[in-house]
Amino acid sequence: MNALEDFRDLCAAGSFASRHIGPDEGEIAAMLAELGLPSLEALIERAVPRAIRAELGEGLPEPADEAGVLADLAALAAQNRPDIKSLIGLGYHGTHTPPVILRNVLENPGWYTAYTPYQAEIAQGRLEALLNFQTMVTELTAMDIANASLLDEATAAAEAMALALAAHRGQKRVAPSTVLAVASDLHPQTRAVLATRARPLGITVVEVTAGDVAAIERAAPFAVVLQYPGTTGAIRDLAPEIAAAHRAGALAVVAADLLSLALLKPPGEMGADVVVGSAQRFGVPFGYGGPHAAFFATRDAHKRLMPGRLVGVSQDAAGRPALRLALQTREQHIRREKATSNICTAQVLLAVIAAMYAVWHGPEGLARIARRCNLAARLLGEAARRAGFALRHPHFFDTIAIEAGPKADALVAEALARGFNLRRIDATGVAIALDETVTEAELARLAEAIGAAAGRSMKLAAADDSIPPALLRSSPFLRQHVFNAYRSEHEMLRYLKRLEDKDVALNRSMIPLGSCTMKLNATAEMIPITWPGFANIHPFAPADQAVGYRTLIKRLETWLAAITGFAAVSLQPNAGSAGEYAGLLAIRAWHESRGEGHRDICLIPTSAHGTNPASAVMAGMRVVPVGCDRDGNVDVADLRAKVDAHRDRLACLMITYPSTHGVFEEAVREICAIVHAAGGQVYMDGANMNAQVGLTSPAAVGADVCHLNLHKTFCIPHGGGGPGVGPIAVASHLAPFLPNHPLVAEAGPATGPGPVAAAPWGSAGILPISYAYIALMGRRGLKRASEIAILNANYVAHRLRDAYPVLYVGAGGLVAHECIIDCRHFQASAGVTVEDIAKRLQDYGFHAPTMSWPVAGTLMIEPTESESKAELDRFCEAMLAIRAEIAAIEKGQWPRDDNPLKNAPHTADEIAAETWTHPYSRRQAVMPLPWVAAAKYWPPVKRVDNVFGDRNLHCTCDSVEVYARAAE
Known part of the structure; x- marks a missing residue:
């Protein structure tokens, strides 16, 4: 038995926790001595109020080693079915991540451990990559300006809705519209997210038949949202619908497929006011729904209403070109309850990948990939016609909609038997979305499936054009040097390295950012995300093809519930801001379920994160600030006064714990009790959860709901400013009001308020990171x-x-x-x-x-x-x-x-x-x-002049070259 105990001790001595935690036992003792404390227990006794101390809940794993956790994750990945190719579409497409980008960006800590580029001088590499992204988007969409990415296509469309409403109200109309018109061929998940976001703001969403100009004018909306190509593949000239929107005084928002714009007439040339979409198919895997970089482009007139981050060109103290985040007055921590958006982040790592995909392929390469996808769709469409099926749309880019009648089930089954997932549109329609990964052999098998469903033997044959001449793109794009310079891998590799070396990331030195929790993103945690079993699963693949994902998600939800002390968790919110919003929606829905829908006052301490008041306004609440005392704590007397003043309408209090000022407030339970006594709920911002795990919990201090930042406490890397995951954990009475999803019933309760993200489980592709962290660390x-x-x-x-x-x-x-x-x-x-x-x-x-x-x-x-x-x-x-x-x-x-x-x-x-x-x-x-x-780290530029950049706003690569020539 002693030998067995020795074996266990030897295994434990090399535990992951000892690698994750920086100080060794000697260093811990030395630091405690410096503080005059005899032990860690004594430290915690003094730092964390005893009244809120709580042990971790049941259900957490014992710590495992790296090999064991990787084996566990490999087994889960093996339960997924990447061998079945998903041609489902719905805004998600198969893509090849160029290996030079996979290894040197996605798998490179120099890129994925960097923080948001707020310190511009030491973020010039990322900022240049994001400038490339913005340029790529403006060029392909033919719009004036684009931001540095958003969370996903559906929420980008919701942000466009908010911009359009603000612009509409800014016209000071006598009777402003509260109607949003959405085309009938909009992706269903986008329509659902728009409905979720519209409801608290008093916006009515009406559907208009795609192409029906008169219906748009009758609706008299403040905005119309169109899909290009449509969700079942149809392409049409959007100019008449956009003109109708403008005649009605509305803005026209187009959700576009970015790759298609290498062949199709861009929305900007049709008069669109905002163009949104996803850059996922530019080298970013499915990841069971994310993370992916959404894009948002608009007209210059609306740039100050644009959500998210914008990279612009300025100059440094020596007068040389330098990049920085522009128009910082749009940051939500400044605008607070006056914000039009609660977004304070971007999908930087994914935007960098998408931008580098365009750099690698260039305009000719993108056009070639687009033509390949279109030709594959045409070949398959011709096979369907020859088999006796009709196509619903004669004009399409890469997606065909087959009218299969009573043979629809047979067509889907025959395709599945040959290794393909197709999309059932309705009782008789089947859609097939082709992408760059489809090979000639796979096209042949798809043709066989179509023939088998029709009872015929089919082969591929020549096909007519599917894009009308009037819808073909005639304008050039991506003429900037960066998109035409790096065709050899040596040159691309060196370009990526030059950009990486300009920045400071965690692989160089600590990043001591308060509230942002820049901790180790262990290699063992990161490895699984690029495995095909996790990377190559479509978010709407059949459930039996994602068994491993579903198991991982369920376990992670259970673990996070145990850590927070709450009853239920939703992993759908794909950012901390989305988690805040989802938590507040749950609170509002609970009040409504009790006949108290009038409760709309949200109390927020003046020290709170700026996204808090912005989220509250988006959830249809009115913000009332609560003061802080001289020690940085919530002023309990002021809280009591505000609660008494708004007792009948009090919805909730939003607090951060430990406080935003970095202390454990002694009165937190009293604070929660005051709010509960008045019928309100307590929302906890989980930004500072890294001080709570294992010592206390949101439930223990009295909260009802909290969001977690998996990109902080639970080791998903910040990626230069994204990706993130912001799940919410709730007490049992709020569980019925977690987010759900129209396409996947298992993603949330039927009584939920709707989806807050495009995919059922948000950015599921990076959940293995947090799963691995918890499994490796264990309870202790x-x-x-x-x-x-x-x-x-x-x-x-x-x-x-x-x-x-x-x-x-x-x-x-x-x-x-x-x-x-x-x-x-x-x-x-x-x-x-x-x-x-x-x-x-x-x-x-x-x-x-x-x-x-x-x-x-x-x-x-x-x-x-x-x-x-x-x-x-x-x-x-x-x-x-x-x-x-x-x-x-x-x-x-x-x-x-x-x-x-x-x-x-x-x-x-x-x-x-x-x-x-x-x-x-x-x-x-x-x-x-x-x-x-x-x-020695050499900052690439001197101090950046932000004022100069905002007065001379330039947000595309052209401007860098112009400024460089001027500097020379």
Whole structure:
């Protein structure tokens, strides 16, 4: 028995948790000693109020090793059926991810562990890739401007609805319309998401027959949403419908297939006001529904209403071209309850893949792929005609709709027997969506299936054109250099590497962003997502072909319920913002079910994430702010007053726990009880869940619903600003009101409010990452991670407290998993702003902490449990060295306007210049501490001038070249 125990100990010694958690036992002891604490238990006793402490629920796994978890996931993947090719369409198509992009972007931590490009100087690579994406979209759609991607096609259409409504109301009409007209051939999941989003806003959705111009004018809508090509493949000239919308005073939104626009006349040339869609088929696998990069393009007149992020060209302090996020006044944390959208993210990693797909193939390659898909559809359509079937649409791009009559079932069965999933349109119709992966041999088998269903022997034969000359594209596209320069793999590889090297990601140094939880994204967690068994499953494939996915989803839901203490979980929301929205919809639906639909007041502390008030407004609620006290906690007296003032209409309170200020609030249970006593519900923002797992839970503190950020606490990488997953967990009384889906009944309760994402389980393709993390860590490892996250944050706060005051601490004198340091007084003492400190950190090789949020002039630091003491010390040494530089300014050793902070960051070009006029040395500028030289990171540009960029807005690749020539 002793030998067996020894064996277990030896296995445990190499556990995954010890690899995920940065500090070893010696480092943990040293940090505790620095804090004057004898143990982790003593730390938690002081940091986490005993009144809210709770153990993890039942149902969590014991920790497994990497080989075991990978074997488990391989077994689940083997239960899926990627060998059956899905030609279902509905906006999801088979595609080939070019191997050079697969290995060097999707599987490369230099790309997938980077954060949102808020610090533009150290994100120039990602920003250029996103500029490529925007250019690709504007070129193919023939629109003026495009954003840096959205979550999926259906929610992009919903964002277009919101833009159109804002634009319509902005015209100050006497009787503004609240009608949205949608074409009958819109994808059904898009129509369903539009209905979900329209209902709380008082918008009436009416369906108009595709092509019926008179119906659009009769509807008198504020917007009309059209599909191009239609959901069953039909293409038609949309110009008459768009003109009818304009005559009615409405905007025209077109949901378009991006690849088709390499052959078809683009919507912009037909007069469209907004064009949305998915870039999935540009090299991004199905992933059982996501993540995929949606696109959103519009006219220049609407650019300030456009949701999401926009990359633009500006210049740096040296007058050279530099990129940054543009028009930041549109950020929802600034607009809050006045926001037209709660989107604060993008699908950056997927947008990069799609953009690089276009870079790799170029205009000729995209046109070739489009022609191939069209020709495959024509060949198969001709086979159907020869078999005696009619085609519902004579004009199509890549999808044919076969009128099979009573033989529809036989056609689907014959195709399945030969390895293909087709789509049943209705009782007699079958659609087949062809894509770039379909081979000649597979076309032949599909023709055989059609013949077998008709009782004939069929072979492929020549087919007539299916695109009318008037609908063929005549305008050129993608003429920019970047789309025509990288045809050899060596050149493409080097281009990707050049962009990667411009950025700071987690493979270079820690990213200490408060509230964003930039922790280890372990290789073992990442490996399975590119396996065909997970990557190549269509979201609407038959259930028996996705058994492994369904099992994984059910287990993950169970684990997350145990972690949160709640009864049920929905994995459908594909971003934290979507989770917020879904949670608030559940609360509203619950009130309505009790005959209290009038409850519409949402109380939100002034320190809350900016998406909170935006989400509340989208859910049809009115926002009432609640103040915070001097310690950063919710002001309980103000809360009581607001609850009393709105008792009859109180719907909910939205809180973040631990608080946005980085402390465990002692009064959280009292706060929840006050709201419940008035008939309201408590929504918890799960952004700070990394401090709770295993120590407390949303249910334990009194909440009714919370969203989780799987891209924070549960290790899905941020991907440079997306992908993310934002599931919601709810108490039992809210479970009937979780999101559902019109095409997959198992995705949610029939009593739900509708879908909040296009796919039944949102971005299911990255769920294996969080599944692997929980399975690898197990109950004990998850708790340990929270403990070390709190230890690391308190160690950093302790080391920095004499140089930078820590703004908020809890009752025990400690912070939670993050700390806010105060930099405001440096403005008076040295003329140094918090931005100067953030830019100076780049010279030390670090991404700055969260800057000026939730308190202006501060830095919010979250080191996470994955950083070792050595890395924490390195960061602290950099911060202390910067404080010493500030002291030198305070003493007059350097001028206030010419010092290492004001001039940061320093580029290689600047250091290599013939002249150096600054009062500090070149070495002080770029190698201020000895260890910096060992792995020097060179910021590619100096400080970016945001104001110049917004005054001279340029958001496509052409502008980069123009500016580059001007700089030369």
